[in-house]
Amino acid sequence: MQIFLDRxxxxxxxxxxxxxxxxxxxxxxxxxxxxxxxxxxxEKTTLLVSSMETGRARKESIADxxxxxxxxxxxxxxxxxxxxxxxxxxxxxxxxxxxGIRRLGVPFxxxxxxxxxxxxxxxxxxxxxxxxxxxxxxxxxxxDAIVCTQRSCERAMRQAVLLIGHSExxxxxxxxxxxxxxSENVRGAIDVSLLEDxxxxxxxxxxxGLAGADPHARGTGPLAANSPIVIDIFPRSKSSRYFADMTxxxxxxxxxxxxxxxxxxxxxxxxxxxEAIRAGVFGKEVHSRVSQxxxxxxxxxxxxxxxxxxxxxxxxxxxHEKPSIGEVGGALEVNHVVTVEPGLYYPKIxxxxxxxxxxxxxxxxxxxxxxxxKLVL
Amino acid sequence: MQIFLDRxxxxxxxxxxxxxxxxxxxxxxxxxxxxxxxxxxxEKTTLLVSSMETGRARKESIADxxxxxxxxxxxxxxxxxxxxxxxxxxxxxxxxxxxGIRRLGVPFxxxxxxxxxxxxxxxxxxxxxxxxxxxxxxxxxxxDAIVCTQRSCERAMRQAVLLIGHSExxxxxxxxxxxxxxSENVRGAIDVSLLEDxxxxxxxxxxxGLAGADPHARGTGPLAANSPIVIDIFPRSKSSRYFADMTxxxxxxxxxxxxxxxxxxxxxxxxxxxEAIRAGVFGKEVHSRVSQxxxxxxxxxxxxxxxxxxxxxxxxxxxHEKPSIGEVGGALEVNHVVTVEPGLYYPKIxxxxxxxxxxxxxxxxxxxxxxxxKLVL
Numbered sequence: 001m002q003i004f005l006d007r008x009x010x011x012x013x014x015x016x017x018x019x020x021x022x023x024x025x026x027x028x029x030x031x032x033x034x035x036x037x038x039x040x041x042x043e044k045t046t047l048l049v050s051s052m053e054t055g056r057a058r059k060e061s062i063a064d065x066x067x068x069x070x071x072x073x074x075x076x077x078x079x080x081x082x083x084x085x086x087x088x089x090x091x092x093x094x095x096x097x098x099x100g101i102r103r104l105g106v107p108f109x110x111x112x113x114x115x116x117x118x119x120x121x122x123x124x125x126x127x128x129x130x131x132x133x134x135x136x137x138x139x140x141x142x143x144d145a146i147v148c149t150q151r152s153c154e155r156a157m158r159q160a161v162l163l164i165g166h167s168e169x170x171x172x173x174x175x176x177x178x179x180x181x182x183s184e185n186v187r188g189a190i191d192v193s194l195l196e197d198x199x200x201x202x203x204x205x206x207x208x209g210l211a212g213a214d215p216h217a218r219g220t221g222p223l224a225a226n227s228p229i230v231i232d233i234f235p236r237s238k239s240s241r242y243f244a245d246m247t248x249x250x251x252x253x254x255x256x257x258x259x260x261x262x263x264x265x266x267x268x269x270x271x272x273x274x275e276a277i278r279a280g281v282f283g284k285e286v287h288s289r290v291s292q293x294x295x296x297x298x299x300x301x302x303x304x305x306x307x308x309x310x311x312x313x314x315x316x317x318x319x320h321e322k323p324s325i326g327e328v329g330g331a332l333e334v335n336h337v338v339t340v341e342p343g344l345y346y347p348k349i350x351x352x353x354x355x356x357x358x359x360x361x362x363x364x365x366x367x368x369x370x371x372x373x374k375l376v377l
Numbered sequence: 378m379q380i381f382l383d384r385x386x387x388x389x390x391x392x393x394x395x396x397x398x399x400x401x402x403x404x405x406x407x408x409x410x411x412x413x414x415x416x417x418x419x420e421k422t423t424l425l426v427s428s429m430e431t432g433r434a435r436k437e438s439i440a441d442x443x444x445x446x447x448x449x450x451x452x453x454x455x456x457x458x459x460x461x462x463x464x465x466x467x468x469x470x471x472x473x474x475x476x477g478i479r480r481l482g483v484p485f486x487x488x489x490x491x492x493x494x495x496x497x498x499x500x501x502x503x504x505x506x507x508x509x510x511x512x513x514x515x516x517x518x519x520x521d522a523i524v525c526t527q528r529s530c531e532r533a534m535r536q537a538v539l540l541i542g543h544s545e546x547x548x549x550x551x552x553x554x555x556x557x558x559x560s561e562n563v564r565g566a567i568d569v570s571l572l573e574d575x576x577x578x579x580x581x582x583x584x585x586g587l588a589g590a591d592p593h594a595r596g597t598g599p600l601a602a603n604s605p606i607v608i609d610i611f612p613r614s615k616s617s618r619y620f621a622d623m624t625x626x627x628x629x630x631x632x633x634x635x636x637x638x639x640x641x642x643x644x645x646x647x648x649x650x651x652e653a654i655r656a657g658v659f660g661k662e663v664h665s666r667v668s669q670x671x672x673x674x675x676x677x678x679x680x681x682x683x684x685x686x687x688x689x690x691x692x693x694x695x696x697h698e699k700p701s702i703g704e705v706g707g708a709l710e711v712n713h714v715v716t717v718e719p720g721l722y723y724p725k726i727x728x729x730x731x732x733x734x735x736x737x738x739x740x741x742x743x744x745x746x747x748x749x750x751k752l753v754l
Contacts, residue, residue: 020579021398034579035697052686055591078705083505085485108462112492113485113503126490128460195572202397202411214432309429320412328455 001041004130005105013105013130014096015039016114023317024107024131026241031061038092039063040099041130048095050074067095089117096122107132136314136322138335142242143359146315146337149237150244150357150368152197157371159189160206160231161250165377169225169253183208183219186231194235205232205247212249212351215309215343226253228263228350228375230343234319243319245339246369247355252377262299262344262352263375269293269342270354270373273311273325277340277358277365283329287311290342305346312339315357336360337368378418381507382482390482390507391473392416393491400694401484401508403618408438415469416440417476418507425472427451444472466494473499484509513691513699515712519619520736523692523714526614527621527734527745529574533567534748537583537608538627540566542754546602546630560585560596563608571612582609582624589626589728592686592720603630605640605727605752607720611696620696622716623746624732629754639676639721639729640752646670646719647731647750650688650702654717654735654742660706664688667719682723689716692734713737714745 005013016038019026025039026032029047037057038048044064049057051070058066072091081087092114096104104122106115107129118124138146167174167181174181183206194201207219208229215230223229232247249263273290290311291301299306310326315337323329323336332338338360343353356369382390393415396403402416403409406424414434415425421441426434428447435443449468458464469491473481481499483492484506495501515523544551544558551558560583571578584596585606592607600606609624626640650667667688668678676683687703692714700706700713709715715737720730733746 032580051681053593056593059594075704084701084705106489108488108490110489111485112483112487112489115489115492116503126493191572192569195568200577203409216430216433217436304428324461327452328461 001045001130002043005042008105008125008127010103010105010125011101012040012042012096012099013107013127014101014110015041015107015129016092016111017109022109023241023321024129024135027131027135027317029061029063031057031063032241033057036088038095040096040101042099046099048092085113086117089114093118093121132322135316136336137333138316138337138359142316143335143337145237145240145242146244146357147368148240149199149235149242150246151370152194152199152237153233153235153244153246154369154371155197156190156193156199156201156233156235157231157246157248159193160186160233161248161377163189164223164229164250164252167223167252172225174223174225174252180222182222184221186223187219190231190233194233198238199235200238201233201235204234205230207351209350210347213305213345213347213349215345215351215353226255227251228255228259228352230351230353232353232355234315236319241317243315243317244368245315245319245341245355245357246371247341247343247353248371248373249352249354249375250377251375255376258349259352260375262346262349265294265297265299266342266344266352266354267373268297269307270340270356273340273342274356274358274365274367277332277338277360279332279334279360279362281332283311283323283325283332283338284327286325286332286340287327287329290340294342294344299344306344307342308345309343312341312355314338332360334360334362378422378507379420382419385482385502385504387480387482387502388478389417389419389473389476390484390504391478391487392418392484392506393469393488394486399486400618400698401506401512404508404512404694406438406440408434408440409618410434413465415472417473417478419476423476425469462490463494466491470495470498509699512693513713514710515693515714515736519693520712520714522614522617522619523621523734524745525617526576526612526619527623528747529571529576529614530610530612530621530623531746531748532574533570533576533578533610533612534608534623534625536566536570537563537610538625538754541600541606541627541629544600544629549602551600551602551629557599559599561598563600564596567608567610571610575615576612577615578610578612581611582607584728586727587724590682590722590724590726592722592728592730603632604628605632605636605729607728607730609730609732611692613696618694620692620694621745622692622696622718622732622734623748624718624720624730625748625750626729626731626752627754628752632753635726636729637752639723639726642671642674642676643719643721643729643731644750645674646684647717647733650717650719651733651735651742651744654709654715654737656709656711656737656739658709660688660700660702660709660715661704663702663709663717664704664706667717671719671721676721683721684719685722686720689718689732691715709737711737711739
């Protein structure tokens, strides 16, 4: 941190937000809070929290010091200010002054309102967060945490695949115990499995039939027989806060030849993408190789169908983070953790996507995903 | 919205963020997305989303129009820009210009980086979000959603209370089936119940014994016998996104006289607080009445112990939102939804808190909480 501050000629770098939404703040503090707090990074890191949170912050955070807003008499200031934001700013200004701050860095996502206030008393620069670069390269304990979440992800995927595998195709729908099997049923089984493992998942995708043609549709209602079902699970561990991410596409019943061909094309593209990954390769090169596989197999890229998204993204405390493996992805480095998730989408057929999670190594990658690729159950 | 824009002499109001973290954006769009998008509020509302999300945005959001960043050739701009943020800003600028924007409002929490970029091409004012004021006063469908989450919250509380009630005090700990009953066990039962109801809870508090003396400690490990256990559940419905919030304090075994007295004091303070709530009363008056009850009963307010927090807060799409019922709370209005949650905390005894959720009415309030207050199980 000191090197970063010296390079930019700063006395400190300030974050204001909550560490549920701002993963940089969690990364730097290990203090999880849904209510706003401030984090000042100097040679030492200091938290400014409400008096309610001081005890917990001192116990749970890795910050060097935790001070309370009551120490800067926030209540008196609240009573004298027009808005709570104005009072909070006054506390913030006194806090910064008492830490010898004149030249201050703030991240791109810093609240504009506080930025405007601060510029009147301090010399403020908006910079890329120093945590953002560190977060890309995972330490061993971060890799362990991601693997742990990935295992939970696989157990949940197994439940989903078993449920669909044991269902019965009748006419156009899948049935279980006489009732149509729905996206909600499968998502429920996934959620219960994740919960048992201490994980949570916001937006699990179980999208069958034509709904699968929209790569971001979550899926609702009865699942179609003889049609690909995209299952994309990206849980977060409630304890470590690290995500995992994987996708499988399965089908119960008879697969049409064109669906089989699409699946094979996606599987080949994924294998080639996985093979391309190693330190020093650019994300955009990997993406371009995957795109070329699709072109070579007769699946050109068109707006709204075909291979409509990028090949992958970093995974860590956010489910989508740097680096990117898309049209503008930069150089991969050792201990980046990224997905490789090509897919093909056609409004009249549905979607097929396969996604693995890998760690970038010097001469290749280590695949963290232990789950077979198999279309027809 | 048009009235707001006219009053501040603006052509539009812009949000940039994700609607998981920014409840204003969800409120105005009903479009739930963890990835960044932009929302331009004019007479009509327009979403600017990635091409991946356009289909879902058109289906799910209540915005009048959804346009894709690919329409502004984001990929070309990415390839030519130094940073993704710079490319995104160029898209944003073209998008705003094509919507006739010169004078623009942004909310206090708008990202400072984009604010700085925008000020070079537009006349930008930082203002309180127009959604924030609307969100305080709940419409009928919002009240229905909150009640629905509250019922789930009560079912989960019932599971917790049953589990503790059926445990066996032996020595200093509670036991169930020969094993110590832990905070984690109780939280697990709460989580399963909430999941079955389609809800999720981040930070459920089950804090027994001395841990309960810190009002924000979550609680871990074996639960103490003969000692108050604070259970604070604030789940969110995964479908409606609305929160509920309630707290009960229970004890299994023998309650010491001082614990009983503290519980009675908190119960009385809560009853008085609930009685004080009606439209037109200031939050700070309610808080001051509750504080007075504690003073009158011999529980003075000291830093770190006693009644260490405010009386309550608004609940809606955020678990803590306006209005405040604390030292600076303004006037309550019809259809505000607020908690009333006095508590007393002593490092050598533990904590007691009771929290109900109410809707403010013309001449009083409607208590949405249907759950008994009972210390000893």
